Amino acid sequence: MSKKIGILGGMGPMATVDLFTEIVRNTPAKTDQEHLRIILDNHPQIPPRVPAILQGTESPLPMMVESAQQLEAAGVDFIIMPCNTAHFWLDQLQxxxxxxxYSMIHNTATYIQRDYPHFSxxxxxxxSRATIQTNLYQNDFHSLGLHLCVPKDQDQEIIDLTIKEVKAGHIETNVYIKQLSTILNRYEMEEGILACIGGCTEIPLIFPYLTSDVVKINPTQLLALMAVEQAKGIKLTY
Known part of the structure; x- marks a missing residue:
């Protein structure tokens, strides 16, 4: 019998839908009944994560705990959380x-270590600026012997604005897509960057519209694949 997946969502809603879609899309199933049982708590009222870290505003942890405990009470076997910045509270939440x-950040790092070590x-x-400054990805990468580059401050400003636009519902119409593409092209040409990680769950939503040739690594998709493997007890090829 397959395990039951819990999704602690709402941070933000479109990223949560994206994760759900990726799980369904990547589940080997020929009928409705062969798909996985997923219990999703889309809780967009959870306070913003970035200002909580950078400015000391209201902590999202109490509402995250509420959602996690409700998912556990509903009988899920494990929980995944489509918000990278929220992983700052993962240990406390656990x-x-x-x-x-299961951490989408650690899952992404182990994927690169396994399949793309030359990307180090x-x-x-x-x-997000908060994810960068708290070293969430950097620490996981370093623990696996990998090195990760971060944007210069002026480029981070564009990334933050891009994320904000996606959260406002602007994806293909995001006014910062051209600038972000230019930034990636510059890092490729000047610093030899081969890949980028969509380390905010809003970033992969605009991947199809970026014109840069760097490899685009999608932690949301990787989390979905891992969840399918864990739930079905199988190994997927990807």
Whole structure:
């Protein structure tokens, strides 16, 4: 029998839908009944993560705990969380429940270590300023012997604005797509960058519209693939 997946969502809603879609798309199934049981708590009222870290505003942790405990009470076997910045509270959150919460950040790092070790030192992180400053990705990469590049401050400003636009519902019409493409092209030409990581769950939503040739690594998709493997007890090829 397959395991039941819990999604602690709402941070933000479109990123949550994206994760759900990726799970369904990547589940080997020929009928409705062969798909996985997923219990999703889309909780967009969880306070913003970035200002909580950078400015000390209201912590999202209490509402995250509420969602996680509700998912556990609903009988899920494990929880995944489509918000990179929220992983800042993952250890504290895990202490409040017994079912495991799988980290999309660690999952991404282990994927690169396994399949693309030559990307070490040649991958740039596109994430929120809070994710960058708290070293969430950098620490996981370093623990696996990998090096990760981060954007210069003026480029980070464009990334933050790009994320904000996606959260406002602007994806293909995002006014910062051209600038972000230019930034990636510059890092490729001047610093030999081979890949970028969509280290904010809003970033992969605009991947199809970026004109840069660098390899685009999607942690949301990787998390979905891992969740399918864990739920079905199988190994996928990707």
């Amino acid at each position: 202490k409040t429940i017994k079912v495991p919460i 030192g040649k991958t740039i992180l596109l994430a």
